[in-house]
Amino acid sequence: MVQVSFAELCKHAGKEIVKVAGVIIMKVFITRKITETGVQLMRDAGLSVTEWTEKRDLTQEELIAHCKNYDALVSAGPNQLDRYFLNACKHLKVIALHSVGFDNVDLAEATRLKIPVGNTPGVLSKTTADTAFLLMLAVSRKAFFNHRRILNGQWGFFDPTLNLGIELDGKTLGIFGMGNIGTEMAKRCHRAYDMKVIYHNRHRNEQAEKEFGAVMVSFDELLQQSDVLSVHASLNDGSRALFDKQVFTKMKPSSIFINTARGAMHNEKDLTEALQDHIIWGAGLDVTNPEPMQPDNPLLSMDNVAVTPHIGTCTEETREKMVRLVAANVIAGLKGERIPYPVNEEVYRG
Numbered sequence: 001m002v003q004v005s006f007a008e009l010c011k012h013a014g015k016e017i018v019k020v021a022g023v024i025i026m027k028v029f030i031t032r033k034i035t036e037t038g039v040q041l042m043r044d045a046g047l048s049v050t051e052w053t054e055k056r057d058l059t060q061e062e063l064i065a066h067c068k069n070y071d072a073l074v075s076a077g078p079n080q081l082d083r084y085f086l087n088a089c090k091h092l093k094v095i096a097l098h099s100v101g102f103d104n105v106d107l108a109e110a111t112r113l114k115i116p117v118g119n120t121p122g123v124l125s126k127t128t129a130d131t132a133f134l135l136m137l138a139v140s141r142k143a144f145f146n147h148r149r150i151l152n153g154q155w156g157f158f159d160p161t162l163n164l165g166i167e168l169d170g171k172t173l174g175i176f177g178m179g180n181i182g183t184e185m186a187k188r189c190h191r192a193y194d195m196k197v198i199y200h201n202r203h204r205n206e207q208a209e210k211e212f213g214a215v216m217v218s219f220d221e222l223l224q225q226s227d228v229l230s231v232h233a234s235l236n237d238g239s240r241a242l243f244d245k246q247v248f249t250k251m252k253p254s255s256i257f258i259n260t261a262r263g264a265m266h267n268e269k270d271l272t273e274a275l276q277d278h279i280i281w282g283a284g285l286d287v288t289n290p291e292p293m294q295p296d297n298p299l300l301s302m303d304n305v306a307v308t309p310h311i312g313t314c315t316e317e318t319r320e321k322m323v324r325l326v327a328a329n330v331i332a333g334l335k336g337e338r339i340p341y342p343v344n345e346e347v348y349r350g
């Protein structure tokens with residue numbers, strides 16, 4: 001691709017108005033290719049849709065230049081929709097996120113600029129919980145490490161004392177953030193392994209307490225009592241870099257740390273040292289800090305670690321459901337209606 005300056009990009013992006021038979025067509029820009037159903041739903045609603053098809057992330061300036069010529073943005077991936085971006089694109093009528101997480105958006109600024117921001121709640125909870133469950137099980141039986149042994153020609157001689165995992169049956173699961181995804185993870189662990197569920201959350205989750213006897217505990221109790229501690233909170237100032245050396249030190253030496261929420265919630269150097277120094281037993285990560293994780297990261301060669309590349313919602317069914325919510329947010333936003341899945345409700349107040 002030819003590199004052009006920001007000024008050039010803005011000039012070319014222009015303020016072109018698309019008219020068909022005298023009718024102004026609203027335009028939607030998507031930061032990457034998404035499941036076709038979503039695009040089709042928007043086109044069926046009469047919108048002009050453009051996807052960024054290059055297999056690289058747009059820089060912020062490229063994104064701004066593109067958005068200048070569009071009415072709605074669908075953001076899928078890591079672009080930071082910060083104060084600078086939002087002020088440069090305050091003409092946007094709606095921003096639809098292809099995610100449940102919205103930590104990449106300056107919501108206060110979007111609200112101040114009266115831009116509704118929508119996400120994809122609910123439809124991905126089970127899939128993400130499946131990923132957490134998969135990692136928990138993979139770590140507990142050193143599955144990724146044992147797979148590598150075969151690839152490396154190390155199946156070899158059977159030694160009954162080597163490569164032993166730990167069992168999950170009847171153990172204590174600690175959930176940090178008992179929202180929809182945390183509840184689904186707890187349900188799976190309770191049903192499959194009769195695990196006792198404790199949780200730390202801003203509010204009580206009565207459904208979880210009733211359905212599988214979950215008990216709300218303090219953060220320190222969560223650290224001290226969990227055999228598996230699974231992170232399901234959203235990333236904010238309170239949870240950023242929360243899981244550091246001091247926190248890992250309070251966990252059981254036999255415990256497993258699982259993070260399928262956001263990598264920025266754990267300090268990866270501290271986590272690596274906690275595993276190397278046997279402060280905790282194992283870790284399963286679907287999110288890393290930073291992303292993408294580099295192939296020479298020491299975590300990837302540890303026998304008690306399982307890492308997947310942020311595939312929490314990555315099934316055909318879930319992606320299909322997600323794009324339907326994305327399209328619903330875009331279509332409503334462009335019609336000037338209240339979007340169905342807003343993360344900044346305040347935009348509709350006052």
Ligand code: DGY
Nearest residue numbers: 098099100101312313
């Ligand atoms: C989400 O929906 O937030 C997933 O983590 C994808 O970013």
